[in-house]
Amino acid sequence: MTVIDVHSHVFPRISQAESRILTGAGEPWLRVHGDGTGMMMSGEDEYRPVIAPLWDPERRLADMDTLGVDVQAISSTPLMFGYAAETARAVEWCDLVNERILDYCSLDPERLLPLCQVPLQDIGAACATASRAAAAGHRGVHIGNHVGDRYLGDDGIVEFLAHCAAEEIPVLVHPWDMLGGERMRGHMLPWLVGMPAETQLSILGMILQGAFEKLPESLRLCFCHGGGSFAFLLGRADNAWHNRDLVRADSPRPPSEYVRRFHVDSAVFDPRALRLLVEVMGPDRVMLGTDFPFPLGESDPGGVIRACPELTAEQRRMILGGNAARFFGLGERPGTGERYAPRQMAEPTKGLKR
Numbered sequence: 001m002t003v004i005d006v007h008s009h010v011f012p013r014i015s016q017a018e019s020r021i022l023t024g025a026g027e028p029w030l031r032v033h034g035d036g037t038g039m040m041m042s043g044e045d046e047y048r049p050v051i052a053p054l055w056d057p058e059r060r061l062a063d064m065d066t067l068g069v070d071v072q073a074i075s076s077t078p079l080m081f082g083y084a085a086e087t088a089r090a091v092e093w094c095d096l097v098n099e100r101i102l103d104y105c106s107l108d109p110e111r112l113l114p115l116c117q118v119p120l121q122d123i124g125a126a127c128a129t130a131s132r133a134a135a136a137g138h139r140g141v142h143i144g145n146h147v148g149d150r151y152l153g154d155d156g157i158v159e160f161l162a163h164c165a166a167e168e169i170p171v172l173v174h175p176w177d178m179l180g181g182e183r184m185r186g187h188m189l190p191w192l193v194g195m196p197a198e199t200q201l202s203i204l205g206m207i208l209q210g211a212f213e214k215l216p217e218s219l220r221l222c223f224c225h226g227g228g229s230f231a232f233l234l235g236r237a238d239n240a241w242h243n244r245d246l247v248r249a250d251s252p253r254p255p256s257e258y259v260r261r262f263h264v265d266s267a268v269f270d271p272r273a274l275r276l277l278v279e280v281m282g283p284d285r286v287m288l289g290t291d292f293p294f295p296l297g298e299s300d301p302g303g304v305i306r307a308c309p310e311l312t313a314e315q316r317r318m319i320l321g322g323n324a325a326r327f328f329g330l331g332e333r334p335g336t337g338e339r340y341a342p343r344q345m346a347e348p349t350k351g352l353k354r
Contacts, residue, residue, distance in 0.1 A: 002321035004071040004330075005301055006172065007224050007265045007289030011040055011054045011077045012100035019043075021093045025085035028077075030055055040079060047079060053293040057107040063293070064111065067301050070321065072292065073328065074105055075115040075142035078176035083121050083147045090119035091129060098133045113328060115142040115172060123156040127163040139328050140170035140220075144177065145202040152202050153209030161211075165219035170327055174224045175199045191296060199228025204237055207258045210250040217261065220327050224289060226273070227264035231280040234259075256280075263327060265289025266319060267298060271308040278308075283315040287324045 178194025291297030
């Protein structure tokens, strides 16, 4: 059974000097301590302690072997997006990050699938960057769920998504820069409350602003973190659509009729939540996602999927890897015409001790 993790992050080695491309717009860089630990930096400020798989592909592959993961889609850490920079510097920054991600994944391109990032603050530049990165070998694009107050239903961002559909570039959407930060101080509440809210806001915004009506059904779009609170509150959204004309003004169909237009990952951490997610989305619209290698991620990849008794063996196979193979077009290895066949893995060890 092939295991493909669609939601894992990288912070390639980028020096403080290189980060000055984004002077005044975050300046993210990596401080490596030489003992398997490091620190994500934002200018002179320490942002988050991290561990070696985030920048060391050999350590990542060793962990994947231990965890029983065949393939990971590798996306940048959201701190690196650079959406606050002016366009020219943002393009230069994204090209640097994308080149480093390709270098990182080159150690084993059958197991490490690079996803590019783009300067989403400028739609023309974002389209050009995505096309350039795809031609260079990236297997998809990773975007934040908003740029300032522009969410995914924004006409410009819809234009970018249409471009990705036309170019057959899969899109992974990650929440970031969470709302309500001034009311969620301490205890990682922005991650525990803000991330699910951001993701639900993004999905419902696309639906109710009529974005899916403007986009081709061929668009391959996936939302991280199980789609946030979308599945649990879908009934509330449908009820509002049926009872208030303000809700349905731009959406000709109730929200529940759009669940076939996108995917979500499985990062919900509870078999009961996963059961609801699969019931709402359908078993072919959920893909394994772990948030590796961060500590709030799933330490036993696929453990919740295997522990959900309502899933059939075929549904587990789909969620663990079959859906992702289709999403990323893994029927053939890029540029070769050869069929994709990941190597046989040993039995996984349950989790990693950090």
